[in-house]
Amino acid sequence: MNGTTLVLRVLHHGEKHLAGELRLVADRHGTDHEVHHVATDLARWSEEHALRVVQAARDQGLDLHDSSGTGSGVLAELRRKAAEAVGHRPEPGLLLLRDLRALHLYATENSLYWEMVAQVAQATRNEALLTLASDCHPQTLPQIRWTNTMIKNVSPQVLASL
Numbered sequence: 001m002n003g004t005t006l007v008l009r010v011l012h013h014g015e016k017h018l019a020g021e022l023r024l025v026a027d028r029h030g031t032d033h034e035v036h037h038v039a040t041d042l043a044r045w046s047e048e049h050a051l052r053v054v055q056a057a058r059d060q061g062l063d064l065h066d067s068s069g070t071g072s073g074v075l076a077e078l079r080r081k082a083a084e085a086v087g088h089r090p091e092p093g094l095l096l097l098r099d100l101r102a103l104h105l106y107a108t109e110n111s112l113y114w115e116m117v118a119q120v121a122q123a124t125r126n127e128a129l130l131t132l133a134s135d136c137h138p139q140t141l142p143q144i145r146w147t148n149t150m151i152k153n154v155s156p157q158v159l160a161s162l
Contacts, residue, residue, distance in 0.1 A: 004120050004129070005062040011113040012053040012064050018106045018143070019046035025099045035096065038146060039103075045139045046110075056132050093158030097151065104147035111140045 001009075022043035029035040054064045114137035121129035 005060050007113055007116045008053055008057040012050055014110045014113055015046045015050040018110055019043045021103060021106060029096055042143050049136045052132055097155055097158055100147050100151050107140055107143040114140055
């Protein structure tokens with residue numbers, strides 16, 4: 001394994017993890033329509049990124065064994081019911097802040113890995129990897145901006161009401 005395949009492996013894991021966490025947050029906070037819909041849309045971007053990284057890794061001789069399923073319907077229904085129950089308790093705002101903070105850190109970490117992919121692609125003159133990073137990294141930045149904006153909007157209300 002070389003440095004390029006190493007960063008692709010970590011990036012693949014990071015994008016899949018972020019997609020899963022975004023879907024989990026969308027389900028957990030299903031009563032907050034903005035959170036639910038935006039997180040679901042952002043999860044699709046990370047799922048697409050993970051699939052594209054699998055192909056790029058394959059071109060580098062690395063098989064990442066992608067299983068890009070989004071989870072069973074039963075689990076999604078369970079999360080939806082839990083979100084409804086949490087929506088009636090006094091601390092869903094704190095839970096949302098915790099979730100947004102975690103999403104922000106995951107997206108930021110992926111952004112750094114996309115930078116590494118771009119840098120190694122430039123150093124090795126790998127146009128395919130450079131194109132991949134150029135296509136995917138810009139979509140990571142709105143994920144970061146959305147979580148940051150949500151934290152700015154939600155934290156004053158939640159923290160002042162404690």
